[in-house]
Amino acid sequence: MATLVGGIEAGGTKFVCVVGTPDGEIKDSVRFPTEAPEQTMANVFKFFDQYDVKVIAIGSFGPIDINEDSATYGYITSTPKPGWTNFDFVGAMEKQYPGVKILWTTDVNIAGYGEYKAGAAKGHKNVLYVTVGTGVGVGYVQDGKFFQGFSHPEGGHMLPRRYPGDEFKGVCPYHGSCIEGLTAGPAVEARAGKKGHLLAVDDKVWDYEAFYLAQACATYTVTFRPDIIVFGGGVMKQEQLFDKIRKQTAELLNGYLDTPNMEDYIVHVGLGDDAGIKGCLLWAGDNL
CATH class of the missing domain: 3.30.420.40 (ATPase, nucleotide binding domain)
Known part of the structure; x- marks a missing residue:
């Protein structure tokens, strides 16, 4: 057997x-x-x-x-x-x-390991996986091993610079306006008054999302230097986010580091749910 x-x-x-x-x-x-x-x-x-x-x-x-x-x-x-x-x-x-x-x-x-072995990141050694759903979580697979210090990363709780004129306080009970507090599903709903899948693709909410998630990507890039960043989670089923995030990540990095082509560097999960x-x-x- x-x-x-x-x-x-x-x-x-x-x-x-x-x-x-x-x-x-x-x-x-x-x-x-x-x-x-x-x-x-x-x-x-x-x-x-x-x-x-x-x-x-x-x-x-x-x-x-x-x-x-x-x-x-x-x-x-x-x-x-x-x-x-x-x-x-x-x-x-x-x-x-x-x-x-x-x-x-x-x-x-x-989930990052699944993507590393058989999903969108197959063939890459250093894979940073981000889920944006009920919360924002980050995992890093480095040549088949999970990155950790005394514990696992909490990359959803970075404190970004604010979008000009954005006064939304965020929903994280610990930090308010951290990446999770500004971009996770509950933040989308609190900001817009309805769940993300009910919003138009050109709703202003997605500009806020991309602005903050691009900052996260730029920070992950300068700290972890991954081969690829893979996004999963319910919020990231909004495909219109990806071009916005890629463009703004490149602008934030401003040529300082060599990265792969952004379309190949910041990608959607390959294995889905x-x-x-x-x-x-x-x-x-x-x-x-």
């Missing part, structure tokens, strides 16, 4: 559990809402109890502790999600599945 691996894309709104082959072929999957840990983990166990998997890779909403030397490695830490603060996710999985290797990283890292679950299977397969 073929070797099976598993994955969990653990989001603040929904969980996706998947079983498949080490090369990323999905054999079975299930989705369910993110409820309290007791109910949610019961659903996780119900799914994986059916299968003999060798490795389970988890990409989780956060913040999470990914420092293997930390006493709280494997925990979801200071999340505002009710019930999940200081939840020992890896510990719960290891208790339920002794002998199964449990891999642990952020949800944005795992499957980037995370594909990334889980591929990362698990690479760690058999």
Whole structure:
């Protein structure tokens, strides 16, 4: 029987559990809402109890502790999600599945890994992945490894210069007008009074979005020097954003650094909504 691996894309709104082959072929999957840990983990166990998997890779909403030397490695830490603060996710999985290797990283890292292995960034060594959805998250895959210091990057919480005349205060409960507070889905809705998919493609909101996301791209470029920047998440399904972001990123860099052609450098996710679950299977397969 073929070797099976598993994955969990653990989001603040929904969980996706998947079983498949080490090369990323999905054999079975299930989705369910993110409820309290007791109910949610019961659903996780119900799914994986059916299968003999060798490795389970988890990409989780956060913040999470990914420092293997930390006493709280494997925990979801200071999340505002009710019930999940200081939840020992890896510990719960290891208790339920002794002998199964449990891999642990952020949800944005795992989506970035999927893009690195099989998506829009395939063939590149240094891949910066940005999701703009409910929040803004950033992951960096450097030659097959996730970049981290004492923890994972929080590139959505940079503080940009303001668009001239923009008085929107932002929605981030910690920083107000950080990149996340100005560009994530809730910011679009708060600014416009309706969800982004209901807005016209030429709505002024998209000019604000591009202005701030271009600053993020310029900053990621001078700090990480990636080969490619891949955008995913619901907000980035607005295709009209890309030309605006590319143009303004080039203007901000002002010829200081060599970058690839902007159309090849700042791109849309290639695996769509499957980037995370594909990334889980591929990362698990690479760690058999």
